[in-house]
Each structure stands twice: as C-alpha cells, then as structure tokens.
Amino acid sequence: MVGRNQQAGMKIDLLSEQQAKVILPQLIVLLQDAVDSGASVGFLPPLAPEVAEDYWAGVLKEMAQGTRILLVASEVDEIVGAVQLELATRQNALHRAEVQKLFVHRRFRNQGIARLLMSAVENAAREAGRTLLALDTQRGSAAEKLYAKYGYTQAGIIPQYARGADGMLHDTVVFYRLL
C-alpha cells in the first residue's frame, strides 16, 4: 500500500501484473465508466467489454516488461480509481515518464481520490528515478483544472487533438512537472 485517505478503508496500491490480472473485471468497469462519463481517455462511448479487455491486456504486458506502473485506489474491495505511469525507455529519456489514464469512478468523485492518486504516482516516479513528468488532457476538463492546481506547468495547447463523445474535435493541453 502506498497511501491512505482520511476516509476509512480507502487506499492506494501499486499493483504487480499478477495483482492487476485478478482485478481485470473491475478495471474494465472502471474504464467503461470513465469513457461513458465523457472522459477523453482514448476511447468513445459505448466502450465494448472486449475492447476494454484488449486495452488492459496491453497495459498488463507493459507492466510485465517493467515499462508501465499501475496504481489503483480501492475502498474495501472495490476499485474506485486508477492512474498509470509510462516509463520512457529511450536511452536519452530514462529520467522522464508520462502520467496517463487518471480516472475515478463517477460514484467516488470529489472525495480527494485523484489527489491521492497523483501524489502516489509522483512518489512512484521518484522511486523509479524519474525527474520529469509529462501529461496531456482535454482543454476545459476537470482534469485540466486539477493538474494546474497540483503544480503542473502548461507547455501548450494542441488544437483539435482528439474527438469527443459529442463528435467534435477538442483541443488538448500539454503539461509537465519537474519533480
């Protein structure tokens, strides 16, 4: 366990590939909830379970290779949020990582869970020897406000970067943070 909320029972864990495999059905539901909520996380709703399963299979593979870290927030036995860290592997990039797929299940939002996940992922990055974090998120999203609040610097905006659930192309905001 790498963190605990004031709220009884809430904890953050860094999972091994084996542990992630055990909770795969919950990870699928979590991703589907994020996509259904309109989050810009690479997919459009409705997200078929097979597509979500394929996605997580890729994540697990990279975890086994040591190039990806998965942290999950859970309350009792329910997975309520997650965040990932993709560790750069190029020779000249071993000091950096990308924060990806931060999401908290809609039933558990606004309770400080994303804050805990971000703090835990930054600690995991430090432990992995990474000193630069980069990430991007949809302009105008809740996540954009969150990253700006948590010490991430806006590097720029890319227009029309990704299609949203509304069918429109949305801008993305690129952030970085030196640890």
Ligand SMILES: CC(C)(COP(=O)(O)OP(=O)(O)OC[C@H]1O[C@@H](n2cnc3c(N)ncnc32)[C@H](O)[C@@H]1OP(=O)(O)O)[C@@H](O)C(=O)NCCC(=O)NCCS
């Ligand atoms: C963005 C998201 C992860 C926030 O999760 P959360 O657990 O509700 O966030 P927290 O309760 O920890 O809040 C973190 C901070 O962000 C702020 N925040 C959260 N939701 C917000 C919103 N809708 N509007 C403005 N600020 C918001 C909070 O005020 C809080 O600030 P504080 O620490 O100063 O109090 C969640 O809304 C989500 O999963 N969204 C869909 C997925 C997504 O868009 N992920 C980003 C992909 S890059």
